[in-house]
Amino acid sequence: MTISIIGSGKVGASIALNCGLRELDSKINLVDIIEGLPQGEAMDINHQLSVQGLDSDLIGTNDFSVVRDSKIVILVAGVGRKPGMTRMDLLKTNASIVKDVATKISQHNKNAILIVVTNPLDPMTYLALKTTKYPKNKVMGMGGMLDLSRFASFIHEYTKLSRESISAMVISEHGEKMLPLIRFSSISGIPLNNFINENQSNEIYEKTKQVAAEVIKLKGATVYAPGNAVATMTEAIIKDKKSVIPLSAYLEGEFGVNDVCIGVPAVVGKDGIEKIVELPLNDFERQEFEKGIQNVREAISSLPL
Template sequence: MVGRKVGIVGAGSVGATAAYSLTMTGRCHEVILYDIDSDLTVGKAIDIGQSTSYSPRGTIVTPALHPSEMKDCDIVVITAGVPRKGDMTRADLLMINAKIMKEVVANVMKYSPDAIIICVSNPLDIMTYVIHKMTNWDRSRIIGMAGALDGARMAYEIYKKVGFGSGQVKGMLIGDHGQNMIPMPEISSIGGVPLEQIVTKGDMQDIIARTKDGGAQIVKHLGTSAYYAPGRAVAVMVEAMLDDSQIVMPSSVLLDGEYGYSDVCVGVPVVLGGNGVEKIIELELDGETKAKFKISVDSIKDGIEILEKNNFFV
């Protein structure tokens, strides 16, 4: 990627933290921030831009006041959307965020037609599917950021449980980005040592439960959702593609026969590189895990069906 230009739609806490993380590592030449709140966009861009004096190389941070100013990006990260509020039903939330996504994606297609898109907006797997339907691009170019965050949360809980190996913990998950996520302790490790040889089954269940509850715990204490870990997770994915690192990362991708499913986006381990999703890794799942994976896929399909019933894709 020659230009190494990254656009971020949504200058809220997650988008801004992702931008800040990218400037601190100096992996891209330019970060462009866009938000419907122009003052927020400009203010965050100035603040992050001033921090680059202490980064490894001079990343340019630019505020975009119109979608047309996010032109020719190599990667576009979409964090735009609204959280569920008050009496809002699941269907209400889906339709509102899908309509926001439709507008955002139309602009990405117009101004950065060769970009790779990373979806961060919730409900994550369904919004990733919406992007596929809107663009009809190759599935390698559209990736949902879920497993990078959930895996980091799992690694955090593993370290808290065992008290050693910080930075060496590798957590793997599959399934949707929600309560139906499926942590995979049998292929998780600390310093290469299988997790199952280090912790008890009881501890494992506690780790899994706390991983699933990780986001809710942050909301409980802060009164708002997480942004440091999600922002860094986004940056890691971006860096892998800019550097063509070929790393393995669980991500939400469109399946086409893998794991026995098609036309649905769900989290599975993939190889991330310069072309986006370089490869989808198919794990051998036992009967119990297959059943859990089906529940996860069905929950995503239920959301897609809500959009279809409301004629969203027409």
């Protein structure tokens, strides 16, 4: 069984490289409709892996049918954000792409675990779930793991403490309504609020929500952190790690929410989403979480389901 990545632009290639560096499978497919692009990216990545003694082989192809043997399919196809755009600005364009790609995935493979990366992440995860008709545990969106990496980076910046000691959590929408959870974050098990004051807490909270737009403004796209985030999720599945990862999942009563995909903590293993971890949110956290749900519901209402 292999890993297939659909979409070989900057993020797709970064995912492929990160999966290769971790040797998550002996063969990793990089698929795209653009002639030559996945083949060229695969060659370039293979050249790096070869001198590092790593034995994952990247296969670049325009043949979509290669997904038939894949345990994990990663859907990255779509248009990326431009400076000044929100993730929701991509809704109409990317919905048609995701629906088409998800249909093809389900035609070739009925048993894969699907990781969605295309923005706006939560509505696209919902669309992919409904289009493929896969079990809800086998469809997940990447957002929370990426948001967590940014949150943890700011915690490190403010505390000057080792990144290795930092444990962070972000839930809700992968977008402007994301919810960095200061109260559920810690340094070596010690609550984060023991290391920062209220003003610093507020600054970290706001910066985490805004930093993706800043990166896009400065360099045009976010590439490396998304690639690592998806590889982390993929590794949890391949190695059955039972990792607790924030991701976009379909809720049926968890957190008091139904029929929406939204960022929540989940146990990830060989069967995909094995359990959703419900958190006792306080009034402020619940209010912010609900804002994210409302945003995603509005987007879902316009999807071509």
